[in-house]
Amino acid sequence: MEDCIFCKIIKGEIPSKKVYEDDEILAFYDINPIAKVHVLVIPKMHIQSLLELKEENKDLLFHIFEKINEVSKIVGVDKTGFRVISNVGEDSGQAVKHLHFHILGGEKLPTR
Numbered sequence: 001m002e003d004c005i006f007c008k009i010i011k012g013e014i015p016s017k018k019v020y021e022d023d024e025i026l027a028f029y030d031i032n033p034i035a036k037v038h039v040l041v042i043p044k045m046h047i048q049s050l051l052e053l054k055e056e057n058k059d060l061l062f063h064i065f066e067k068i069n070e071v072s073k074i075v076g077v078d079k080t081g082f083r084v085i086s087n088v089g090e091d092s093g094q095a096v097k098h099l100h101f102h103i104l105g106g107e108k109l110p111t112r
Contacts (some may be wrong), residue, residue, distance in 0.1 A: 006098040011045050020071050024063055025069045027103075036106030037075050041068055043096070045062030047099040049088045068103060 008014045009028065011021035022029040030038040043060055047053065053061060055112050072078040082105030 002097070004046060004098050006040075006096055006100065007046055011040070020067060021075055022067070024060060025067055027067065030102070035104040035109060037085075037102040037104065039076050040070055040100050041071060041076055041103065042098060042100040048085055048097045049067050049099055050096060051088060052099070064101065068101060072105070073102060075103070075106075077103070083107060083109055 005014065009016045010026055016026075018026065018028050020027040020041075023044070025041060025043055027039055027041045030040050041064060043064060045060065047057065068084060069078070072082050080082065082103055084103040085104065087102075
């Protein structure tokens with residue numbers, strides 16, 4: 001997607017503060033954090049949301065969650081706890097139409 005901000009970050013057209021990167025995913029700090037630690041984990045393949053996942057994406061999805069575990073250790077929230085969120089659609093607040101997972105932590109998070 002030519003106008004997708006996350007695709008531009010993946011291509012290096014927009015800078016980001018990277019936490020982790022491999023051939024399939026990129027993890028970087030959110031520029032508008034809502035928690036002390038706020039990292040986004042995105043696939044390099046453009047997938048609009050969880051609703052677009054297909055059978056052929058199951059290995060990618062497993063890889064994403066495997067690396068979420070690794071990223072949680074890198075940013076130091078693995079021992080204290082963290083939240084993983086993926087917003088889907090307008091009503092949820094999905095601002096960028098590219099599948100992404102928020103890792104939130106580093107402090108006590110509200111339960112409501």
